[in-house]
Amino acid sequence: MKTPPPELAERLWAVGDRVLEPGTDLRIDELAELTGVPRATLYYYFSGKDDVLAFLLAQKIERGTAAVADAAHGPGTPTQRLEAVLRAMLSAMADHPALCTRLMGTMATEGGAHIMLEIERAIMAPVRELLNAGQAAGEFADVDRVDATTSLVGAISMVAMRHTINGDFNPQTVADRLVPQLLHGLCLRPRLGSSRRPKAARPA
Numbered sequence: 001m002k003t004p005p006p007e008l009a010e011r012l013w014a015v016g017d018r019v020l021e022p023g024t025d026l027r028i029d030e031l032a033e034l035t036g037v038p039r040a041t042l043y044y045y046f047s048g049k050d051d052v053l054a055f056l057l058a059q060k061i062e063r064g065t066a067a068v069a070d071a072a073h074g075p076g077t078p079t080q081r082l083e084a085v086l087r088a089m090l091s092a093m094a095d096h097p098a099l100c101t102r103l104m105g106t107m108a109t110e111g112g113a114h115i116m117l118e119i120e121r122a123i124m125a126p127v128r129e130l131l132n133a134g135q136a137a138g139e140f141a142d143v144d145r146v147d148a149t150t151s152l153v154g155a156i157s158m159v160a161m162r163h164t165i166n167g168d169f170n171p172q173t174v175a176d177r178l179v180p181q182l183l184h185g186l187c188l189r190p191r192l193g194s195s196r197r198p199k200a201a202r203p204a
Contacts, residue, residue, distance in 0.1 A: 001055060001114055004045045009059070011035045016056045020098035028052075050109040057106055058118040060099055064092040065122040072126035078134035079183065085126055086156055086179045090171040093160040097169075100161040124149055152182055 004012070012019075015034050019026055028049055032039040046052045071084035093099045107115055128149045134140035159178055163169035 001047065001051050002045045004055070008037060008041070008045065009055075011037055012052065012056060013059055013063075016059065017098070020053065020056055020060075020102050022101045025049075050106065053102065053106050054109060054112060054114050057098060057103055058114050060096045061115070061118040061122050064096045064099065065089070067092065068122060068126055072130060077139060078130050078137055079139050082127065082130040082134065083179055083183060085130065086152065086182065087171070087175040089123065089153070089156050090160055090175050090178075093157070093164070094169050094171040097164050100157070100164040103157070104161075119153075123153055127152055155182060 012035060015031075018024065018034070019031065026034070026049065028039055028042055028046075031037075031049065031052060032042055035042075042052070046055065065088070067088040068085055071088045072081055074081060074084060076084070103115070106112060128145050131140060131143075131145045131148055135142060135145075155178070159174060160169065160171075163174060
């Protein structure tokens with residue numbers, strides 16, 4: 001994929017939601033007619049429709065995740081900023097449904113490497129850096145930061161995809177329920193002075 005000039009990028013962006021809509025499978029000829037861009041020009045910059053889809057999704061990530069960067073570098077402790085980042089991710093996915101419905105499938109195509117670079121820059125790196133800062137501050141457990149980052153981002157993405165497909169995606173409601181679970185775990189904290197050990201089975 002060659003980097004398209006700004007005018008071409010904006011023409012593609014203008015029709016991006018239609019192109020990325022689930023079930024849509026536009027050919028390059030149809031895309032040329034839709035955008036007013038000559039077919040030869042599209043083929044000069046993109047190897048085919050999968051390359052165009054990868055470019056549009058990368059643009060969705062780049063333009064839709066500015067709030068993630070703001071949250072990562074905003075005020076607060078690492079825990080507070082990580083919570084803000086996860087909430088910003090959910091909001092971005094609600095605003096750009098194609099990030100839920102098209103992203104995983106397109107990552108396996110020829111243009112997938114371009115998408116992975118954007119995901120690493122815009123999403124994975126901020127989460128990983130906050131985990132590192134939180135561990136240094138004594139706020140987070142000593143876990144593998146790469147695995148933990150993948151788990152957090154993967155959980156957010158899968159939940160967002162399910163709600164997008166179901167048509168009931170309210171990012172604030174989902175965040176209020178999901179983010180505390182991701183940050184603090186599922187197990188109930190033991191009561192003060194109680195070991196919460198499981199009861200021994202009675203002999204038969």
